Amino acid sequence: MISKARLKQLAEKFGTPLLVIDHDELRKNYRMFRKYLPRVQPYFAVKAGADPAVVRTLFKEGSSFDVASMPEFDLVYDNIKKMPAKKRQQWIWDKIIYANPIKPIETLTELDQYKPLVTFDNLDEIEKIAEHAPRAGLVLRLKVSNTGAMVELSSKFGATSGEAVDLILEADRRGLVVEGVSFHVGSQTTNYQNYVEALNLTADIYAEAKSRGYTKMNLVDIGGGFPAPYDSTVRPFKELARIINSEIKRLFPKEIEILAEPGRFFVATAGYAVSKIIGKSVRDGKPSYYLNDGVYHTYSGQIFDHAKYPVKAFKRGKTKLSAVFGPTCDALDVISMAEDLPDLNRGEFVYSEMIGAYTYASATTFNGFSPATVVHVNE
Numbered sequence: 012m013i014s015k016a017r018l019k020q021l022a023e024k025f026g027t028p029l030l031v032i033d034h035d036e037l038r039k040n041y042r043m044f045r046k047y048l049p050r051v052q053p054y055f056a057v058k059a060g061a062d063p064a065v066v067r068t069l070f071k072e073g074s075s076f077d078v079a080s081m082p083e084f085d086l087v088y089d090n091i092k093k094m095p096a097k098k099r100q101q102w103i104w105d106k107i108i109y110a111n112p113i114k115p116i117e118t119l120t121e122l123d124q125y126k127p128l129v130t131f132d133n134l135d136e137i138e139k140i141a142e143h144a145p146r147a148g149l150v151l152r153l154k155v156s157n158t159g160a161m162v163e164l165s166s167k168f169g170a171t172s173g174e175a176v177d178l179i180l181e182a183d184r185r186g187l188v189v190e191g192v193s194f195h196v197g198s199q200t201t202n203y204q205n206y207v208e209a210l211n212l213t214a215d216i217y218a219e220a221k222s223r224g225y226t227k228m229n230l231v232d233i234g235g236g237f238p239a240p241y242d243s244t245v246r247p248f249k250e251l252a253r254i255i256n257s258e259i260k261r262l263f264p265k266e267i268e269i270l271a272e273p274g275r276f277f278v279a280t281a282g283y284a285v286s287k288i289i290g291k292s293v294r295d296g297k298p299s300y301y302l303n304d305g306v307y308h309t310y311s312g313q314i315f316d317h318a319k320y321p322v323k324a325f326k327r328g329k330t331k332l333s334a335v336f337g338p339t340c341d342a343l344d345v346i347s348m349a350e351d352l353p354d355l356n357r358g359e360f361v362y363s364e365m366i367g368a369y370t371y372a373s374a375t376t377f378n379g380f381s382p383a384t385v386v387h388v389n390e
């Protein structure tokens with residue numbers, strides 16, 4: 012937890028817009044995940060917060076990584092290849108899964124040398140992998156229920172349970188090895204039943220594959236979706252972990268490796284944004300503040316991630332319902348039309364907490380405004 016005074020000091024020192032990443036918080040989140048899900052090896056989903064320092068800190072803790080593009084693969088590979096690995100992480104599969112079910116041919120050609128672990132969910136992808144990355148290990152991505160998730164993912168990816176085993180057998184027929192099954196219950200999932208259903212569906216796929224003669228699967232990848240504690244409606248992680256642990260124990264023998272791909276859960280609470288008021292007006296009777304950060308930048312999660320990051324003032328005082336805008340000329344660049352803020356002046360700083368996931372990772376340079384400077388503390 013970074014104090015308001017520290018945030019202000021950092022903004023004065025480094026300028027704004029500023030994104031502060033607290034590595035104590037990264038470590039705390041990682042350790043909580045391991046403590047409550049001891050059988051699950053986390054592969055941090057780099058897309059949630061692609062940053063070399065974040066990768067290094069999580070690797071030192073023992074994390075593996077989920078990448079979804081070649082630049083993400085390189086970011087992880089380049090940052091961990093010289094670092095001493097934990098005993099259990101000697102092999103590229105122990106460190107990286109390429110978890111984008113659709114891969115360009117150029118990517119497969121480049122990946123093949125690493126004998127990577129990659130996901131797939133359709134026949135065309137099997138053909139591509141067989142031709143361009145025959146040394147890959149495959150993981151079938153299954154379509155599962157995303158009900159109650161903040162971000163729905165199942166409309167884009169995942170084989171249905173009806174086609175899953177046919178695809179596994181087809182990959183086998185073409186000389187590929189399917190190592191296991193993966194799923195994603197949707198990001199920021201607060202409906203914990205999604206995990207239960209997905210694990211049971213996965214166990215059914217395992218049973219069907221076995222009954223049809225395929226016995227090479229040895230891993231289950233339970234994906235991401237673990238919710239960040241944005242507000243009090245999110246039930247404690249401990250509760251979710253208890254549900255997952257009991258289902259895993261019931262459904263999968265000890266030899267089956269369990270992987271997960273948490274993104275948001277590790278980085279959301281580690282990020283703080285500090286920006287400056289660059290303009291002020293009264294619109295429709297409402298105080299309106301223009302910041303040097305907005306939805307094309309650190310607050311991009313409000314568009315892409317359907318998240319909301321309350322804007323807070325450093326000073327106290329009687330509050331009024333206010334509007335907060337980003338710096339670009341686009342009318343979409345609205346952070347909030349209803350924020351309770353005291354009377355603020357041009358040049359003053361404001362801040363947002365829990366803004367570390369899918370925020371600076373999706374910031375643009377639209378309208379010529381640079382993304383926030385990233386500063387790491389407690390590294």
Ligand SMILES: Cc1ncc(COP(=O)(O)O)c(C=O)c1O
Nearest residue numbers: 056198199235236272273274275
């Ligand atoms: C394949 C895959 N794995 C993991 C994640 C990370 O999800 P989360 O941030 O919800 O943990 C995502 C997010 O989109 C994803 O697409």
